[in-house]
Structures are given as structure tokens and as C-alpha cells.
Amino acid sequence: MKKDVVKLVTFRLGQDLFAADIMSVERVLHYAPSSAVPDMPGWIEGVLEHRGKVIPVVDMRRRIELPGTEITPQTRILVLTTPDGWVGAVVDAVVEVAIVPTKDVSPPPELFRGLPGQFVRGIAKVGAQLVVVLEIDRVLASADRLVFDRAIQATEGAGRG
Numbered sequence: 001m002k003k004d005v006v007k008l009v010t011f012r013l014g015q016d017l018f019a020a021d022i023m024s025v026e027r028v029l030h031y032a033p034s035s036a037v038p039d040m041p042g043w044i045e046g047v048l049e050h051r052g053k054v055i056p057v058v059d060m061r062r063r064i065e066l067p068g069t070e071i072t073p074q075t076r077i078l079v080l081t082t083p084d085g086w087v088g089a090v091v092d093a094v095v096e097v098a099i100v101p102t103k104d105v106s107p108p109p110e111l112f113r114g115l116p117g118q119f120v121r122g123i124a125k126v127g128a129q130l131v132v133v134l135e136i137d138r139v140l141a142s143a144d145r146l147v148f149d150r151a152i153q154a155t156e157g158a159g160r161g
Helices: 142-160
Strands: 005-013 016-021 025-030 044-050 053-059 076-082 085-091 093-101 120-126 129-134
Touching (some): 005 085, 016 120, 044 085, 076 093, 093 120
Antiparallel strands (some): 044 053
16 A cells, blocks of 8 residues: 555644654653753753653753753653654644645755754645654664663662662
């Protein structure tokens, strides 16, 4: 069967709309503060337990180099599925699940070639709005995950002493 539509979970970061393929979103959680982990990049908020696993929580605003903001009742954590396991992503609000014709998703323009651009899969037209579709597998790259895993092991080891 030909895939001529894509399902996207759209979410807000500031005034901008972003999206993740629905197949990359395991769950949407109400925001809860995560536990801090020492010696992590500034965009890793900490860790939380989800279904018996400790997962990293990424502040998506900091990760894609947007200014921070206050937590509101609309703030959510998207539990994203990556090749290295689940990652929590803090977003300002989840807007909708949009079904978009594949033809309405275009490659990112050249201006997205910088550091934040590595996270962009394409631009989708959802209704009358343009939405930046993120490359979820790159939200927490393998090298970053390795640093995170080592820090978690060190923290757990210190707790047993």
C-alpha cells in the first residue's frame, strides 16, 4: 500500500509549531519536574521514570536554541521513541494529531543547515500553517546518549555506596 499521508503530532515551542511523526511518539505526559543529573549538557533537564525505565528529559526549547519560558498547565512531555530508547521532550503545548498528505511535506530549506537544522526533517503544511517536522532520532544523538548513560551509572553507583 502506498503511503500518501503522514500522521504528525504537532506541538508548540513559543510561537512556532513543530511536529514529530506519530510513530516516534510513545506517549504524551502532563509535565512533572524531572530529577536533576550532574554534569549534563544544559538542554538535558534531568531524568524521569516511565514504565519502569529511567529516561532522559530534554528541554526542547534549549535543544533547538530557543529562549526558555515558564512551565504552564499546557506544558507537556512527549515520550519519544529513538533507536537508543525513550527520550522525554518538554514542549510548551501539544496542539493536535494532524494527517497531512505526503506531498505537503517538503525538504528543509537551505537556511536550516546550521546546528539546529540537523533536527529538521522537513516543513509540512498543516491547514494554513507551516510546521517544522523534527528528525526525532537526532534529538538525542548517540554521543549525547553515551554521556547521559555514563552519568546515570555514576549516579546509581554513588547511591549504593
